[in-house]
Amino acid sequence: xxxxxxxxxxxxxxxxxxxxxxxxxxxxxxxxxxxxxxxxxxxxxxxxxxxxxxxxxxxxxxxxxxxxxxxxxxxxxxxxxxxxxxxxxxxxxxxxxxxxxxxxxxxxxxxxxxxxxxxxxxxxxxxxxxxxxxxxxxxxxxxxxxxxxxxxxxxxxxxxxxxxxxxxxxxxxxxxxxxxxxxxxxxxxxxxxxxxxxxxxxxxxxxxxxxxxxxxxxxxxxxxxxxxxxxxxxxxxxxxxxx
Numbered sequence: 001x002x003x004x005x006x007x008x009x010x011x012x013x014x015x016x017x018x019x020x021x022x023x024x025x026x027x028x029x030x031x032x033x034x035x036x037x038x039x040x041x042x043x044x045x046x047x048x049x050x051x052x053x054x055x056x057x058x059x060x061x062x063x064x065x066x067x068x069x070x071x072x073x074x075x076x077x078x079x080x081x082x083x084x085x086x087x088x089x090x091x092x093x094x095x096x097x098x099x100x101x102x103x104x105x106x107x108x109x110x111x112x113x114x115x116x117x118x119x120x121x122x123x124x125x126x127x128x129x130x131x132x133x134x135x136x137x138x139x140x141x142x143x144x145x146x147x148x149x150x151x152x153x154x155x156x157x158x159x160x161x162x163x164x165x166x167x168x169x170x171x172x173x174x175x176x177x178x179x180x181x182x183x184x185x186x187x188x189x190x191x192x193x194x195x196x197x198x199x200x201x202x203x204x205x206x207x208x209x210x211x212x213x214x215x216x217x218x219x220x221x222x223x224x225x226x227x228x229x230x231x232x233x234x235x236x237x238x239x240x241x242x243x
Contacts (some may be wrong), residue, residue, distance in 0.1 A: 006195045009053045016045055021106035024113050032115035033092065039110050043088040050081065055197025056187045058085065062204035065178060066090070069142040071207070072135075072177045074166045074222050076230060077148035078156060078185030081200065085184075092143045094164065096131055128165055131239075135169045145169065149222065156185040157237035159227060167210070169217035176207035179222050181229040183237065203229060 020042045027035040050056040075082060087093045088146070095111075099118040102108040112118070117134045119127040135145050147166035154160045170177045181203045187196045203224050210218050231238055 002194055002196055005054045005197075006193055009049055009195055010193075012049050012053060013046065016042065016049075017106050018108075021110045024110040027113060036092065036114045040087045040093075042110065043084045046084045047088045050084070050188070050195065053196040054187070056081065056195065056200060057198070060089070060202050060204070062206075064223070065204045065206050067176065067178075067207060069144065070139045070175065071144045072139070072170050072175050073144060073146040073167055073180055073204075074149050074177055074226075075146060075180035076149050076182055076226050077153050078182070079153060079188040079190065081184035081188045082180075082182060085200075085202065086146055086180075090144055090146075094135070094138045094143045095144045096135065096145065096147045128168060131165050132168050132172050136173045139173055139175055147220070154207075154220060155190060156183065156187070156234070162219055162223040164185040164215055164219055167222060168215040170187060170210040170218060171213065173213045176209050177218065177222055178207050179205040179225045181205070181226050181233065183230075183234045186234075186237070193226040201233065203233065205229065221232050232242070 020039070024035075024039045027038050030038075043155040051058070054077070073086070073090075073093075078096050083095070087095075094116045096117045096119060097111070102112045102118060115138075117131065117138070118129055121127060131147075138145055143164075147169075149166055150160040151163050152160070167176065169175070182200060184200050184202075187198045187200055208218065208221055208225070212222070
């Protein structure tokens with residue numbers, strides 16, 4: 001059944017994404033916020049399909065910790081699920097992502113029109129400057145910014161090095177950081193065709209103020225909160241992949 005559900009889910013994605021991508025071109029004359037709202041409604045359908053077709057249920061904890069607007073979210077990265085769920089749940093969410101995603105047919109064309117922040121990861125210094133410049137502009141406009149400090153998806157229980165970009169943006173703009181822990185890799189693991197049924201818990205931590213902190217200190221604080229929360233709530237992941 002898991003294999004059959006995964007096939008049906010991927011067929012649904014194809015049927016959904018192609019017309020959505022074509023529709024996204026029609027939004028080009030509209031304001032950035034309007035384009036974003038229309039195009040990212042795609043994520044709500046994908047989140048619905050992951051639940052109905054694949055049995056990936058989810059619950060949210062710490063919702064009360066999310067400020068009204070202008071927040072930086074730094075999230076654990078285990079799956080494609082969180083990249084779909086976060087914009088489906090949080091309005092005006094701006095991702096920082098590698099520019100190469102624009103070359104993916106249909107999907108990449110849609111996100112290119114959403115007004116997010118594509119970066120060239122080949123030049124770390126240029127990418128960091130762009131994150132601060134463009135991220136700072138989005139925050140002033142009331143958008144929220146989400147980044148994955150690990151830079152790439154990790155296997156459940158795997159700990160990767162936390163990069164500095166999100167913490168650096170927070171310090172430079174004096175913006176609070178909301179850390180995010182979750183176990184989406186249990187259901188939609190990296191590099192796997194199979195989408196497994198189960199309960200995904202998405203945990204938003206208390207906002208962390210960067211005031212009086214260096215980017216290095218803030219980054220360590222975020223990493224400590226996320227990894228402590230992960231090992232406390234999802235110890236089964238670390239049993240499979242000990243640090």
